Amino acid sequence: MDKPDLILIETICFHYKIEISFIKDLENIGLIKLVTFENNKFIHQDKISDLEKMIRLHHELNVNIEGIDVVFNLLQQQLKLKEEVNALKNKLQFYKNN
Template sequence: MAQQELILIETLCTHYEIEVSFVDSLYSLGLIEIHTIEQTRFIPEEKVADLEKMIRIHQDLEVNPEGIDVIFNLLRKINNLRSELADTKNRLIRYELENQ
């Protein structure tokens, strides 16, 4: 199993100029994943891009964590619907080719 790279939460907060409480609120809503090792909290490196999106939404659009939760849920639903639509189109194409 590949070792997961973890980034210290305090380092991210300093870099992005955000409060640790903002990260805590995102975690309490289930929007980000936090790993705790010896009472030190980290975020997996591959999840930092999602955190960056949430920070931009919060800072640029002044959306609170609950609003960010709604936005990310809607984005997930849109992606699921796009996937379903692509699958349906592929089945339709196969059906049309079989019946020519």
């Protein structure tokens, strides 16, 4: 079966020089979702950018798995707030123009 959107985690580990246990820990804490097919584990290619970010946080900043979870939650909140601020700015502009 062809799986063009999925990447084998062993390939990821080889490419980024990381331990397979790191990927499994990320999966256990719910930070990434792995797909199992014929006893092999894969990650969806859309999630690679997030995974790269997690690897950088871990390697460059020594952030542990729980820390990465906290960081991602806060970044999501930040993004949500930014969108809210943007929507409010547009609303304000709407009333200013009226």
